[in-house]
Amino acid sequence: MKSITEAQQLDAVLASHPAVLVLYGGRTCGVCQAIKPRLEAMLAEAFTGMAARYVDCQAGAAALCAQQRVFSLPVVQLWFEGQLFEEFVRVFSIGDVRRAIQRPYAALFDQA
Known part of the structure; x- marks a missing residue:
């Protein structure tokens, strides 16, 4: 899961991928750190066309988190x-x- 820290990065990934999962978490959030690999595994197994991005709200991405109205984690x-x-x-x-x-x-990827 690639990390992003700025709104421009989020806008770019949303514009270039038809399906995107964004996890907002924190380095000291135990639940966030526990679900991150499980989400990655789920996408790799069943949703390979979906891009995944991680935003660390407790590090350099606090402004992006606030802009997205993310005030609790995950x-x-x-x-x-x-x-x-x-x-x-x-x-x-x-x-x-x-x-x-x-x-x-x-529907997006024409799967049965």
């Missing part, structure tokens, strides 16, 4: 064709994220 945003489709905040499961991705991903 947050997962799902973007399809440049539009925010779903957002998960604090309490969610990897299964919740997987279920939210399945239908729009299948």
